[in-house]
Amino acid sequence: MKHLRSIDELGVAGLHRLLDLSDHMAEINRRPVPKVPALRGKTVVSLFFEDSTRTRLSFETAAKRLSADTMTFSVSTSSVNKGESLRDTIETVAAMGVDAFVVRHKSSGVPWQISNWTDAAVVNAGDGWHEHPTQALLDCYTVRTALNRPDGFNGLHIAIVGDIKHSRVARSNVWAFAALGARVTLVAPHTLLPPSLEGWPVDVAHHIDDVVDRVDVLYMLRMQRERMHEALVPSLREYTSRFGLTPDRADRLQAHALVMHPGPMNRGVEMAVDPAELPGSVITQQVTNGVSVRMAVLFDLLGSGSGLAGEAS
Amino acid sequence: MKHLRSIDELGVAGLHRLLDLSDHMAEINRRPVPKVPALRGKTVVSLFFEDSTRTRLSFETAAKRLSADTMTFSVSTSSVNKGESLRDTIETVAAMGVDAFVVRHKSSGVPWQISNWTDAAVVNAGDGWHEHPTQALLDCYTVRTALNRPDGFNGLHIAIVGDIKHSRVARSNVWAFAALGARVTLVAPHTLLPPSLEGWPVDVAHHIDDVVDRVDVLYMLRMQRERMHEALVPSLREYTSRFGLTPDRADRLQAHALVMHPGPMNRGVEMAVDPAELPGSVITQQVTNGVSVRMAVLFDLLGSGSGLAGEAS
Amino acid sequence: MKHLRSIDELGVAGLHRLLDLSDHMAEINRRPVPKVPALRGKTVVSLFFEDSTRTRLSFETAAKRLSADTMTFSVSTSSVNKGESLRDTIETVAAMGVDAFVVRHKSSGVPWQISNWTDAAVVNAGDGWHEHPTQALLDCYTVRTALNRPDGFNGLHIAIVGDIKHSRVARSNVWAFAALGARVTLVAPHTLLPPSLEGWPVDVAHHIDDVVDRVDVLYMLRMQRERMHEALVPSLREYTSRFGLTPDRADRLQAHALVMHPGPMNRGVEMAVDPAELPGSVITQQVTNGVSVRMAVLFDLLGSGSGLAGEAS
Numbered sequence: 001m002k003h004l005r006s007i008d009e010l011g012v013a014g015l016h017r018l019l020d021l022s023d024h025m026a027e028i029n030r031r032p033v034p035k036v037p038a039l040r041g042k043t044v045v046s047l048f049f050e051d052s053t054r055t056r057l058s059f060e061t062a063a064k065r066l067s068a069d070t071m072t073f074s075v076s077t078s079s080v081n082k083g084e085s086l087r088d089t090i091e092t093v094a095a096m097g098v099d100a101f102v103v104r105h106k107s108s109g110v111p112w113q114i115s116n117w118t119d120a121a122v123v124n125a126g127d128g129w130h131e132h133p134t135q136a137l138l139d140c141y142t143v144r145t146a147l148n149r150p151d152g153f154n155g156l157h158i159a160i161v162g163d164i165k166h167s168r169v170a171r172s173n174v175w176a177f178a179a180l181g182a183r184v185t186l187v188a189p190h191t192l193l194p195p196s197l198e199g200w201p202v203d204v205a206h207h208i209d210d211v212v213d214r215v216d217v218l219y220m221l222r223m224q225r226e227r228m229h230e231a232l233v234p235s236l237r238e239y240t241s242r243f244g245l246t247p248d249r250a251d252r253l254q255a256h257a258l259v260m261h262p263g264p265m266n267r268g269v270e271m272a273v274d275p276a277e278l279p280g281s282v283i284t285q286q287v288t289n290g291v292s293v294r295m296a297v298l299f300d301l302l303g304s305g306s307g308l309a310g311e312a313s
Numbered sequence: 314m315k316h317l318r319s320i321d322e323l324g325v326a327g328l329h330r331l332l333d334l335s336d337h338m339a340e341i342n343r344r345p346v347p348k349v350p351a352l353r354g355k356t357v358v359s360l361f362f363e364d365s366t367r368t369r370l371s372f373e374t375a376a377k378r379l380s381a382d383t384m385t386f387s388v389s390t391s392s393v394n395k396g397e398s399l400r401d402t403i404e405t406v407a408a409m410g411v412d413a414f415v416v417r418h419k420s421s422g423v424p425w426q427i428s429n430w431t432d433a434a435v436v437n438a439g440d441g442w443h444e445h446p447t448q449a450l451l452d453c454y455t456v457r458t459a460l461n462r463p464d465g466f467n468g469l470h471i472a473i474v475g476d477i478k479h480s481r482v483a484r485s486n487v488w489a490f491a492a493l494g495a496r497v498t499l500v501a502p503h504t505l506l507p508p509s510l511e512g513w514p515v516d517v518a519h520h521i522d523d524v525v526d527r528v529d530v531l532y533m534l535r536m537q538r539e540r541m542h543e544a545l546v547p548s549l550r551e552y553t554s555r556f557g558l559t560p561d562r563a564d565r566l567q568a569h570a571l572v573m574h575p576g577p578m579n580r581g582v583e584m585a586v587d588p589a590e591l592p593g594s595v596i597t598q599q600v601t602n603g604v605s606v607r608m609a610v611l612f613d614l615l616g617s618g619s620g621l622a623g624e625a626s
Numbered sequence: 627m628k629h630l631r632s633i634d635e636l637g638v639a640g641l642h643r644l645l646d647l648s649d650h651m652a653e654i655n656r657r658p659v660p661k662v663p664a665l666r667g668k669t670v671v672s673l674f675f676e677d678s679t680r681t682r683l684s685f686e687t688a689a690k691r692l693s694a695d696t697m698t699f700s701v702s703t704s705s706v707n708k709g710e711s712l713r714d715t716i717e718t719v720a721a722m723g724v725d726a727f728v729v730r731h732k733s734s735g736v737p738w739q740i741s742n743w744t745d746a747a748v749v750n751a752g753d754g755w756h757e758h759p760t761q762a763l764l765d766c767y768t769v770r771t772a773l774n775r776p777d778g779f780n781g782l783h784i785a786i787v788g789d790i791k792h793s794r795v796a797r798s799n800v801w802a803f804a805a806l807g808a809r810v811t812l813v814a815p816h817t818l819l820p821p822s823l824e825g826w827p828v829d830v831a832h833h834i835d836d837v838v839d840r841v842d843v844l845y846m847l848r849m850q851r852e853r854m855h856e857a858l859v860p861s862l863r864e865y866t867s868r869f870g871l872t873p874d875r876a877d878r879l880q881a882h883a884l885v886m887h888p889g890p891m892n893r894g895v896e897m898a899v900d901p902a903e904l905p906g907s908v909i910t911q912q913v914t915n916g917v918s919v920r921m922a923v924l925f926d927l928l929g930s931g932s933g934l935a936g937e938a939s
Binding site: 342344345346347348366367370371373374377378576577578580597598600601603604 | 671715717
Binding site for chain 1: 353354356358382384386387398401402404405406408409410617
């Protein structure tokens with residue numbers, strides 16, 4: 001693997017390889033000193049053209065636990081604002097000896113462009129509405145461990161509920177869940193679905209009550225207030241009434257069913273119940289697993305095969 | 314010790330323990346390579362909801378000298394601005410595997426709230442007008458070393474001069490100085506004292522000339538220009554005439570008396586003399602000691618009892 | 627060497643010493659693990675009062691490869707905004723135990739002021755229109771390696787083209803190129819030359835066509851749009867016609883001639899040709915060499931003579 005720009009460029013075998021490697025990383029993270037020398041001397045640069053403290057911290061924690069050096073390139077303080085082209089910026093930073101770029105950008109496709117301009121590895125940390133492959137990986141890893149499914153998701157039914165249209169999480173997760181064998185149902189109003197779902201390995205429902213009592217995983221997406229202003233939903237109250245996870249609905253979940261959310265949550269909107277009171281909530285585990293999965297990705301891209309055995313000195 | 318939210322939760326024994334430990338850290342800081350592996354693999358996150366470069370740098374220096382990994386969470390670039398609750402933010406960052414949060418917030422009590430939401434240690438780096446316990450520790454350590462008082466401050470007279478009402482430094486320092494045995498006098502106009510001093514182990518004066526020639530420590534607080542706009546003082550000139558340290562007053566200090574200031578100074582207002590020309594000024598030592606004291610706090614919270622002996626590799 | 631504030635305070639012998647040391651650093655940078663323990667336990671603070679992501683990242687990469695701890699002091703979040711004097715800020719940060727300050731400031735001379743206030747080493751990373759000594763070093767190192775001139779630049783002809791008047795790069799580079807023995811020609815309109823060139827070891831041309839086919843190095847400066855608004859050039863198109871590197875002119879360069887640029891480039895203005903299509907372009911090497919040269923500077927200032935041999939652990 002040279003880059004991780006989209007989840008499908010991994011292939012199913014690559015997906016399994018990274019999930020297996022994440023197991024190893026999770027074991028490191030449970031040690032008293034959760035640090036290994038695997039990426040000593042490697043430099044990982046966070047290139048965040050859009051704010052995302054949680055994703056940036058997760059990648060930086062992952063890089064530091066592998067002993068890589070980390071640097072942050074924040075667009076607000078960069079020459080990009082002086083009219084320098086993105087390409088010149090990338091080539092300049094790369095020439096300092098960068099091994100990996102972790103890229104967040106509001107435009108779809110930027111990670112692909114960047115990977116054309118540099119020999120460094122490029123990890124997509126979210127591009128527009130397009131892809132967020134490490135989110136899909138951490139979500140698969142969370143389902144795999146929480147439901148004890150190391151060999152795949154055959155027979156599992158996963159519903160993704162909410163604003164599919166504007167969600168890079170949904171795009172990446174649909175592919176990954178389906179590739180591992182799950183049946184995926186999208187639950188959303190027509191206005192929050194993409195214009196076409198041709199080729200998506202999914203079925204569709206228009207009311208959360210159609211799926212809530214039969215799924216193994218209920219994956220809730222963040223509902224942004226902007227969608228109301230854009231008249232895509234009549235009101236947040238209306239949205240909650242048809243698509244929110246309320247206490248009543250939570251009671252109708254199967255006993256073993258997981259509740260997931262990529263964060264940040266909009267409490268009282270899609271999460272109309274306190275996740276701390278949901279026995280099936282694995283929202284905190286998703287965050288914890290994010291570090292292990294990103295360690296796996298960085299090691300797979302930059303590691304030399306050794307360096308996981310010892311302890312960082 | 315699980316957290317350091319207020320100075321009084323340390324107790325007198327805890328105060329002495331941390332000051333003794335600070336001696337050890339100061340010795341490390343005098344080495345050619347001032348770094349030990351004590352907190353290798355630990356992650357310390359600076360959560361600064363209010364700017365304070367000096368305090369943040371001091372904590373980060375302390376953490377790095379103990380070989381901890383450090384990360385900064387700056388509120389201006391965080392999801393807190395997207396309406397995510399503080400609690401969700403803390404729980405999310407904590408789930409990545411944080412060992413300690415260093416918290417600065419403009420609202421009193423936030424460090425206590427945060428400590429309810431996470432298993433990580435919480436260090437209060439200043440909450441509103443309330444508390445700033447590491448400032449009190451570094452000030453005690455500075456008095457202890459500069460006046461050679463390892464066993465306590467019995468018989469010492471310390472005056473704290475200025476805007477007591479709005480000062481978290483004053484609140485923390487009064488408790489700490491008194492707990493170590495010092496007599497503490499607050500020197501301020503009525504408008505800059507709290508509405509009630511009931512229970513404060515202090516006496517009060519309303520003119521710096523009442524104390525300047527008899528104290529062992531003259532502790533000057535920063536006078537903020539805002540107080541003039543709020544009509545709490547008639548003018549800065551008037552303030553200086555009654556509460557400022559002028560060259561004349563500096564001449565009247567006892568030969569052994571210390572002059573202290575938590576910084577940043579307002580030169581020409583409370584400091585109407587150049588501290589570089591005051592033989593008793595220990596203002597620079599306060600900053601230097603701040604690193605040792607914060608190393609002691611972080612080690613006391615996160616250390617395993619070993620790791621101070623060797624040299625960081 | 628105690629500081630690096632200007633290129634001429636190095637002297638010719640110092641210049642050669644740092645270029646020789648850069649060779650050693652470049653060798654480290656080619657290793658699989660490009661990291662040595664040379665500055666373990668040292669703290670390097672970036673004090674950037676003016677944005678420059680590329681320069682800051684280059685210094686931080688250099689510091690980390692020598693195992694120093696790095697911290698960034700960004701003026702926008704500092705007490706400098708609360709009216710604290712620059713001197714108090716520096717003395718405070720220095721008191722925490724800083725070994726070197728890397729300073730970028732829009733006012734000429736600030737690095738000299740700072741060096742009066744602290745025992746830490748001061749490296750000028752660009753002060754106003756005045757000096758940028760590490761840029762001159764990396765440019766000399768690039769010429770030296772690309773043209774294989776380890777003993778000096780006797781017989782080389784270097785043209786610096788563009789806005790000399792407002793360029794700290796030009797001021798530092800003229801001295802360094804000339805000190806190493808090169809003949810230097812400045813190519814600029816009268817409006818973009820300093821009022822007097824008395825004492826500058828240069829000759830002057832007013833059209834790029836006067837030099838393009840005879841120089842060994844063509845050093846292009848960034849042309850800022852502001853100059854047009856200040857009426858120093860009639861239009862950018864006019865500027866390009868007399869001073870830009872166009873494809874035609876690129877064809878007239880000698881086969882061995884180098885094209886250099888300090889970045890960021892203004893494509894279509896001074897660089898009216900794609901540097902990727904110029905065989906003589908060493909613009910990317912300049913950036914790569916910047917890390918080696920800054921490692922040499924930091925090691926020369928802070929190193930103890932050992933620590934380059936082993937590998938960082």
